[in-house]
Amino acid sequence: MPATHLELLVEEPSMEAFLGEMLPKMLQGRATFAIRAFQGKHDLLRKLEQRLRGYAHWLPESSRIIVLLDRDDDDCHRLKQAMEQAASLSGLSTRSMAGRSGWRVANRIAVEELEAWFFGDWAAVHAAYPRVSATVPAQAAYRNPDAIKGGTWEAFERVLKAAGYFNLGLRKVEAARAIGGAMRPDANTSRSFAAFRAAVLEAVGS
Template sequence: MHIEILVEDSSGEKLLESLLPKLLGMQGEPHSWRLHSYKGIGRIPKNLGRGADPAKRILLDQLPRLLQGYAKTPGIDAVVVVLDSDRRDRVEFLSELKLVAGRCNPTPNVLFRIAVEEVEAWYLGDREALTGAYPRAKADVLSRYVQDSVCGTWELLADAIHPGGSAAIKRAGWPLPGQKKHEWAERIGPLLEPDRNKSPSFAKFRDGMRRLILDQ
């Protein structure tokens, strides 16, 4: 089975590089995949992408065009789209995404998975991995986190593991926020164990990927 996987930024791509072999087996044995990272999430276009500029690598802006193309491409068995919910209502957002896929002809085999609120919730779902990567993580900050809550997830993680917390990252400004998220993916991602993660949205991703290859 070959899967095309779309993520909204390079830190998400780095995370999935570590996770996918744990869920699908080694690349090409027997399943294969290709990761595509974009430069932000964007929004679903009202005209479903007609006239969208392919050079602008904003995921949702390009999604209708991408799904239509994948559905017509031989050798692609499934598409997986991994997104942050941010402040969106997750159920409503998922319905909008499914509507985009349903309007393609032919309809692609697509799995949408949404991290609530941000992918940093998946790191916080595996405290053993997190503290393995950052042994000095502040336990009092971590104890305040309610799993998969909408609370400023990346900021809370930064408060727990970055000197000066999220305030220091925000004061420094771009590109430091993106650099730190990439670092977290590199350091925590390889230590994540899918079956001990307490994030419900991670569990949906994990179980969805496993079903995808079982149902082929």
């Protein structure tokens, strides 16, 4: 049964702001959604099993849950394992366990963090901040958005500062909202974004 509603659990407000602007373009009216932001990754992980147990008691069959965390410096496999374990203990089947049919929870990880997804659709960044060079992704350091060295948000901040934006420091929520509004979900070159997009579209039967 295609989902008619998505519950998205995210670790902080900038991801909430980004998804709030980007998801309507991805969903095209096929489902409603609600985004639940936590006070950081550790807060979400600490509360995840309890939150999923709550969903297990009342969530309709026509709803799906997507849990989205930044990898940061964590081991990706261990982080995914912790997310999967929380779902398993709550009694909800995951995409990894159930395959394409029958899952209630999809666990997804932004590698290394949200700003990698900005590098994955640089046209959206350029549309939101026109003084930024359109050719940034041609530079070797930024060619693979999921493998930028030295911290993705720090790299993103440096590029925007060099173009005259955010001289006092990156305002993450503001940037996330602006870029999310300009992003084309089917054009992003980040592999972790593609995995997230695939889960969303699979949930709604696309």
